[in-house]
Amino acid sequence: MSDDQVLLDWGSGVASLTSSGEPHRRRERSVDATGWRAMASSPDSLPDTSSEPPCDAQWWRAAVIYQVYPRSFADSDGDGVGDLPGVIAHLDHIAGLGVDAVWLSPVYRSPQRDNGYDVSDYQDIDPSFGTLADLDELIRELHRRGMRLIMDLVVNHTSDEHPWFIASRQNRTGATADWYLWRDARPGTIPGQAGAEPNNWGAAFSGSAWQWVPERGQYYLHLFSVEQPDLNWDNPEVREAIFAMMNWWLDRGVDGFRMDVINFISKDPALPDGPVDRAGYGDGTPYFVYGPQVHTHLAEMKRRVFDHRSGSYLRVGEMPGVTPEQARELTDSKHGPLNMIFQFDHVYLDQDGDKWTPRPVSVSDLRDTLAHWQLALADSGWNSLYWSNHDQPRAVSRFGNDSRYWRESATALATLLHLHRGTPYVYQGEELGMTNAPGESIDDFRDIESLHHYADAVERGEDPTVVLAALRRMSRDNARTPMQWTSGRYGGFSTTKPWIPVNPNHHWLNAAAQVRDPHSIYYYYRALIALRHQHHAVVDGEFVINETGRDQIYAFRRTAGNEAIETYVNLSDNPVSIDELEPNALVLLLGNYPESVRDTTRLAPWEARVYRRRFG
Numbered sequence: 001m002s003d004d005q006v007l008l009d010w011g012s013g014v015a016s017l018t019s020s021g022e023p024h025r026r027r028e029r030s031v032d033a034t035g036w037r038a039m040a041s042s043p044d045s046l047p048d049t050s051s052e053p054p055c056d057a058q059w060w061r062a063a064v065i066y067q068v069y070p071r072s073f074a075d076s077d078g079d080g081v082g083d084l085p086g087v088i089a090h091l092d093h094i095a096g097l098g099v100d101a102v103w104l105s106p107v108y109r110s111p112q113r114d115n116g117y118d119v120s121d122y123q124d125i126d127p128s129f130g131t132l133a134d135l136d137e138l139i140r141e142l143h144r145r146g147m148r149l150i151m152d153l154v155v156n157h158t159s160d161e162h163p164w165f166i167a168s169r170q171n172r173t174g175a176t177a178d179w180y181l182w183r184d185a186r187p188g189t190i191p192g193q194a195g196a197e198p199n200n201w202g203a204a205f206s207g208s209a210w211q212w213v214p215e216r217g218q219y220y221l222h223l224f225s226v227e228q229p230d231l232n233w234d235n236p237e238v239r240e241a242i243f244a245m246m247n248w249w250l251d252r253g254v255d256g257f258r259m260d261v262i263n264f265i266s267k268d269p270a271l272p273d274g275p276v277d278r279a280g281y282g283d284g285t286p287y288f289v290y291g292p293q294v295h296t297h298l299a300e301m302k303r304r305v306f307d308h309r310s311g312s313y314l315r316v317g318e319m320p321g322v323t324p325e326q327a328r329e330l331t332d333s334k335h336g337p338l339n340m341i342f343q344f345d346h347v348y349l350d351q352d353g354d355k356w357t358p359r360p361v362s363v364s365d366l367r368d369t370l371a372h373w374q375l376a377l378a379d380s381g382w383n384s385l386y387w388s389n390h391d392q393p394r395a396v397s398r399f400g401n402d403s404r405y406w407r408e409s410a411t412a413l414a415t416l417l418h419l420h421r422g423t424p425y426v427y428q429g430e431e432l433g434m435t436n437a438p439g440e441s442i443d444d445f446r447d448i449e450s451l452h453h454y455a456d457a458v459e460r461g462e463d464p465t466v467v468l469a470a471l472r473r474m475s476r477d478n479a480r481t482p483m484q485w486t487s488g489r490y491g492g493f494s495t496t497k498p499w500i501p502v503n504p505n506h507h508w509l510n511a512a513a514q515v516r517d518p519h520s521i522y523y524y525y526r527a528l529i530a531l532r533h534q535h536h537a538v539v540d541g542e543f544v545i546n547e548t549g550r551d552q553i554y555a556f557r558r559t560a561g562n563e564a565i566e567t568y569v570n571l572s573d574n575p576v577s578i579d580e581l582e583p584n585a586l587v588l589l590l591g592n593y594p595e596s597v598r599d600t601t602r603l604a605p606w607e608a609r610v611y612r613r614r615f616g
């Protein structure tokens with residue numbers, strides 16, 4: 001078998017891959033009959049690469065990135081909370097997928113009001129997760145396996161327990177007095193009373209976006225919770241402090257940053273009122289989603305933090321509400337300050353105005369939205385590709401069918417995403433097809449956004465059972481239940497009761513079971529990731545929609561040079577007939593149904609196939 005004729009007929013049970021085809025990849029993987037093993041080609045001869053990952057300019061274009069939410073990944077010390085040693089202990093599970101990098105959600109010191117997205121010390125590790133020495137070991141262990149570490153960077157806001165904020169709230173004259181967005185009460189009102197807020201904006205986690213501080217006699221802005229005050233990025237001292245901190249992490253050996261809500265850092269200085277929404281607050285998004293200085297600040301960050309370095313670091317920005325035009329400008333390979341962004345259009349499709357109000361999504365909505373982004377960034381810019389992360393419900397429950405077609409729909413959705421142009425992200429547990437949590441009562445929820453929404457909605461008079469149903473569908477806790485390692489107690493996540501309940505389906509849905517099963521979703525992900533590493537057209541090929549005339553099918557072609565890869569996915573519970581897929585011209589690279597049921601004129605429910613077109 002030649003190197004590019006990969007062993008990817010997952011449907012017929014072959015579970016053996018090599019990823020040595022790419023010159024820059026140092027790893028070789030093999031899978032034995034009972035499971036998988038990940039190994040460096042010659043572990044002993046590898047240098048200590050703690051600050052020297054394999055370096056290729058733009059490595060991230062051909063990469064797949066795995067997200068770890070450390071609180072829910074693996075608990076090594078039996079306190080019910082995941083931690084860094086737990087991540088280190090499971091690195092072979094991640095490496096076994098063949099991914100290139102890990103994005104680690106925040107592990108900085110934090111009061112954990114928003115599970116670490118409220119940082120009180122950017123240069124230390126929260127004791128619940130471990131120590132700086134653990135982080136250094138994680139970097140070393142990842143690099144030793146040929147993977148990189150991408151840290152989360154949460155700098156739109158800090159925690160209200162950050163020393164910068166503690167000093168800032170005390171008076172208007174101290175060193176950090178102007179580091180946050182302080183404003184006086186609205187003229188003609190009584191400060192501290194309802195209606196006296198500087199503008200009408202609501203916060204993302206319910207209530208007003210302003211908090212009155214009597215000591216200082218002013219309000220501060222918090223776009224998220226009251227414990228997450230927004231930093232004043234227009235103050236050069238704030239930027240200086242953030243850039244110094246970023247440089248400190250890069251010097252320590254990390255390989256880039258995933259930048260939390262980074263398009264919110266610049267606000268229209270007038271902070272005008274916004275149109276009033278259902279909950280009675282003004283929508284401030286037009287004034288902070290892509291504020292006047294965002295591009296300038298990010299360009300300065302690039303100059304001050306990255307440009308003087310010889311390595312190739314990843315800069316990925318989380319950007320709710322960004323437009324394709326803005327994304328193109330931000331990620332243009334010559335002039336853009338970022339390498340890629342996370343856009344939200346496809347994960348907003350099932351929401352009617354706000355995330356708690358459902359709206360049905362059709363296959364054509366999904367196809368049009370994803371294809372629109374593919375085409376918009378075809379000539380310049382770069383996409384991030386994702387279904388899931390720690391803020392989104394589980395993809396198989398949301399867009400697939402997590403009961404009758406659980407395995408088929410999880411693999412169909414994965415196929416579709418991974419064959420697009422851009423960098424795919426796999427969120428922990430997605431590679432097992434983890435599903436939404438049962439969430440039987442409000443006591444099962446932990447997320448600040450969910451708990452605030454429930455309290456507010458019930459207080460407004462909404463029916464608690466209806467509010468709970470919305471949480472079951474959309475709560476971020478769906479993604480945060482513990483990683484399901486085994487069928488044992490607490491899913492093998494911890495030896496003690498975890499901070500959030502384990503999904504009871506861990507009895508059958510767990511990593512150990514999937515590693516034993518060559519037809520598992522886990523191995524399918526590995527096959528998909530190998531496809532990207534072995535076929536240039538999957539990385540850089542032009543994207544063209546294949547019109548099949550069937551609403552339930554999403555089909556497209558990726559072409560580069562004389563290689564064309566065609567993907568067909570049936571996104572429905574019903575079989576769909578199609579024009580004959582020319583058996584002589586198309587070579588099947590990957591399929592999620594066994595060969596025995598494969599038909600050239602029909603796709604089974606949630607069937608996905610990836611073909612290479614033979615030329616000549």
Ligand code: GLC
Pocket residue numbers: 114117118154224260261318390391
């Ligand atoms: C981002 C994070 C989310 C967090 C919010 C505030 O959207 O992904 O988890 O709550 O920003 O930091």
